[in-house]
Amino acid sequence: MIKLKKASVSQAVAKLDKPFSMVNVATVGDILVSVYACQGMLAWHRHVDNDEVFWVYDGTISLDSEWGDVRLRPGELAVVPKGVGHRSRSGLRASVLLLRCGFAPERKNGRRRLYGVAEESTLERVDLRSVAQSLDAPFKFQTAAQIEDSVVQAAWGEGAWPVEVPAPHDVLFFVLSGAATARTSLSMIHLHPGDLTVAPRGAVYQLSTDKETILVRVTRVMRE
Numbered sequence: 001m002i003k004l005k006k007a008s009v010s011q012a013v014a015k016l017d018k019p020f021s022m023v024n025v026a027t028v029g030d031i032l033v034s035v036y037a038c039q040g041m042l043a044w045h046r047h048v049d050n051d052e053v054f055w056v057y058d059g060t061i062s063l064d065s066e067w068g069d070v071r072l073r074p075g076e077l078a079v080v081p082k083g084v085g086h087r088s089r090s091g092l093r094a095s096v097l098l099l100r101c102g103f104a105p106e107r108k109n110g111r112r113r114l115y116g117v118a119e120e121s122t123l124e125r126v127d128l129r130s131v132a133q134s135l136d137a138p139f140k141f142q143t144a145a146q147i148e149d150s151v152v153q154a155a156w157g158e159g160a161w162p163v164e165v166p167a168p169h170d171v172l173f174f175v176l177s178g179a180a181t182a183r184t185s186l187s188m189i190h191l192h193p194g195d196l197t198v199a200p201r202g203a204v205y206q207l208s209t210d211k212e213t214i215l216v217r218v219t220r221v222m223r224e
């Protein structure tokens with residue numbers, strides 16, 4: 001029997017007591033979801049094992065990288081691929097959700113498998129609201145970003161969306177705007193902007209939303 005739990009990003013942000021402090025908010029499959037306070041400028045660095053998604057919760061940041069710079073506002077994200085040097089900075093305090101693999105993937109004989117950048121590209125800014133609003137039907141989740149084998153998707157909701165089969169993977173739902181209710185046989189939780197929940201693998205759940213609610217979903221890639 002599965003009981004859903006709710007997490008509030010706003011409550012997590014309240015725990016950030018200094019610039020670039022970070023707290024973990026949720027885990028969905030292999031993906032760790034954290035939030036950090038961006039104020040000032042972080043040193044240049046790179047990650048040889050993991051892609052990272054920078055998703056602004058509030059405020060505005062500049063994300064500098066070897067692939068160019070992007071300016072991100074609330075509801076916007078960018079993916080920094082493994083091996084690409086980067087830093088985040090903001091003159092005023094901003095809160096940023098960070099999604100990354102919670103372990104070093106593809107370890108071989110206890111050693112990291114190093115990745116190089118195959119060819120230079122540019123960072124892309126993705127507006128989750130625009131992705132959702134471009135869709136012609138509710139709950140038609142569209143992929144906005146991918147890290148490892150997981151995707152970040154957006155959709156708009158209206159009414160009920162019953163899911164009658166067990167979830168094949170963990171799935172996270174985040175309310176960007178509007179309101180939603182998630183149910184299982186043992187629980188019912190109400191989600192408002194900044195709230196999220198994770199339905200674990202095997203859960204049978206239902207989701208309903210107010211009109212014009214915008215949802216973000218994080219889950220594993222569905223294989224054919």
